[in-house]
Amino acid sequence: MTESTQASSEPLIRHTVRDGVAIVTLNRPPQNRLTRPLYAELEAAIRHGVRAGARAMLFRSELADFCLGGDFREWPHLETHSARRERFGYSNGILNAIESLPIPTICEVNGRAYGGGFELALHTDLIIAGESARFRFTEATLGVSPLAGGVQRIAERCGRAAAARLVMLSEEITAAEALSMNIVAKVVTEASLAETAMRHAVQLASGPTRAHAVTKSVLGAWSAGGVRSADEVMIEHVSVLLATDDVQRGVQSAITAIEAGQPRPDVPFHGQ
Known part of the structure; x- marks a missing residue:
């Protein structure tokens, strides 16, 4: 087993390549909220995995939740239309790069995947969720619509009516409900979540x-x-x-x- 690791004191993203799998771990306690610096490290982690020859990529978190979405404390500082377009064009470009990778991608979801965290998961090929995972578009509670392509991607997976329901009513759904709606690929026990996600990532990395x-x-x-x-x-x-x-x-x-x-x-x- 070969491994290459990132060396940093307090990285927002930890990443390593093992058994052909680039493992990208969100590391911004307590909720892994997404910021521009986190996106910059996410982009660097993706580039590192590709340059290291990874043949699959796994996104995950070791915190209690996968990700509770964007850190909206940044938003009031975006005072002009051009600043807002640049900021979200930047972060969405990184998510779109994940979606466009020529290698399979998996998202391992534990706890809550809300807002931008939900959208990050939707940019991967396969979502594997723990039984206690919860998914929610919280944007309507702030007066906005999903900012990272969540509306169209949830509609693609489970239809227009379901997308309108989840986005407009801001309903939280369980992992089991997400499975029944074709949003996630598998639901497994919390105890087996990390092992299952990694096993499937290795299977994809060693495949065609x-x-x-x-x-x-x-x-x-x-x-x-x-x-x-x-x-x-x-x-x-x-x-x-x-x-x-x-x-x-x-x-x-x-x-x-x-x-x-x-x-x-x-x-x-x-x-x-």
Whole structure:
């Protein structure tokens, strides 16, 4: 097991790369509220993981809650329209970069994921939640709408009516409700949350990451333009994907097994 770590006295984000997984941990007690300095460290952590060759990325918290959203104490200092556009364009650009990563991303949610914390989770591919996790868009209680793409991303996952309900009524939902609404991928016990999230991250990191990148690209095309758009993107990627080393070895392994009348063996993938 190889590991590279960030050295800092009191980082807002801790990050490390282990077993091919970039592990990004929010570290701003007591509530992991999001600030511009935290976003700067988040961006640096993402860049570090990519440069270190991570093949999956896991976002998590070791505090009682995942994240209670933006630190709105910053907002009164944004006195002009251009200052507000710049500030939220900056932070949203980082979240969009997470969503656009060509590697799989997982968000491990414990406790509460409110406001911007909920939106951060929605920018990842898979949300794995502990049984006691709670999700809520709190923005309406401040007189605003979600500022980081939460409205459209929750609508994409569970429909317009559900998005209107969660955002306008600012309802808190349980992990079980989030699972039933297709917001989260899995709900597990608190005791097994960290182990489960890491196990799935390692599984993704050791899998066919070039194929996972294509899956993400096709899903992105579907989100933007529907099935027809996704079909076009899929065809564009097929010839490139079939020429990769992972696919060449995987297909040859399957052919050999079929011709020998043997079960197909597990194939090690290298993301190449």
